[in-house]
Amino acid sequence: MRMGLFGGTFDPIHIGHLVAARLAKEALQLDRVIFIPSGIPPHKSGREITPAGNRFEMVKLAVEQEPDFSVSDWEIRREVPSYTVDTLESFASQFPDDELYFIVGADMLYDFPNWHNPGRILEICQVIGMTRPGFALDECRTLLRTSMLLPEHRIHFVEMPGLEISSTWLRDRLRQRRSVHYLIPDRVIRFIEENGLYDRGHDS
Numbered sequence: 001m002r003m004g005l006f007g008g009t010f011d012p013i014h015i016g017h018l019v020a021a022r023l024a025k026e027a028l029q030l031d032r033v034i035f036i037p038s039g040i041p042p043h044k045s046g047r048e049i050t051p052a053g054n055r056f057e058m059v060k061l062a063v064e065q066e067p068d069f070s071v072s073d074w075e076i077r078r079e080v081p082s083y084t085v086d087t088l089e090s091f092a093s094q095f096p097d098d099e100l101y102f103i104v105g106a107d108m109l110y111d112f113p114n115w116h117n118p119g120r121i122l123e124i125c126q127v128i129g130m131t132r133p134g135f136a137l138d139e140c141r142t143l144l145r146t147s148m149l150l151p152e153h154r155i156h157f158v159e160m161p162g163l164e165i166s167s168t169w170l171r172d173r174l175r176q177r178r179s180v181h182y183l184i185p186d187r188v189i190r191f192i193e194e195n196g197l198y199d200r201g202h203d204s
């Protein structure tokens with residue numbers, strides 16, 4: 001089985017994540033994609049983040065009707081920062097017969113050489129970089145080639161329609177009580193309103 005793993009803060013999950021997962025799955029012929037919300041994201045320490053349980057629940061609601069998508073609570077159960085290499089070691093031992101692929105947006109791929117143990121990550125899995133507006137894949141490819149000795153065949157680049165949206169932008173819209181319809185799945189919007197996340201209550 002080819003298993004896609006898609007890590008993220010998902011604060012909240014949005015259409016950019018869902019399209020990235022769907023097109024990565026198609027491009028690399030993955031059998032399934034597991035979304036892995038971060039417990040303590042390794043590089044967002046200065047920012048206030050929605051409690052992990054709520055972020056997990058939003059991802060669950062977003063994927064529960066997609067038979068080939070699921071969500072894992074592996075990282076949110078840990079009390080230490082979630083380094084991808086640790087997550088991958090665990091998935092590799094849980095699923096020794098599967099071929100693992102880690103999905104990232106191009107913005108994260110730019111930073112990949114600075115991640116914890118990127119060499120080991122590429123031994124355990126292959127990486128799929130998805131286009132994201134503002135981050136040219138060609139430039140990214142050159143950067144990765146020159147910044148470290150990478151087994152290039154282990155990194156795949158997949159074009160997706162440019163969706164210039166981020167969770168940061170959506171959190172602002174939610175706080176300003178502006179519409180996020182179509183950008184966030186309906187059942188996730190309902191969860192956000194029912195739980196008053198991002199200062200968004202039922203009256204908005």
Ligand SMILES: Nc1ncnc2c1ncn2[C@@H]1O[C@H](COP(=O)(O)OP(=O)(O)OP(=O)(O)O)[C@@H](O)[C@H]1O
Nearest residue numbers: 008009010016020104105108132163165166167168
């Ligand atoms: N619009 C998008 N297009 C392509 N990839 C995306 C998009 N949004 C997020 N991703 C990718 O999804 C993964 C998880 O992203 P994350 O949950 O941090 O979302 P984000 O929108 O970047 O959040 P924030 O604005 O809070 O930093 C990352 O690999 C990121 O690059």
Ligand SMILES: O=C(O)c1ccc[n+]([C@@H]2O[C@H](COP(=O)([O-])O)[C@@H](O)[C@H]2O)c1
Nearest residue numbers: 007008009041042043083084085115116
């Ligand atoms: O392991 C690392 O050093 C590392 C550094 C930065 C990001 N990541 C992972 O990349 C994924 C996307 O990160 P984020 O914060 O953009 O949601 C998420 O699974 C992070 O844990 C991992």
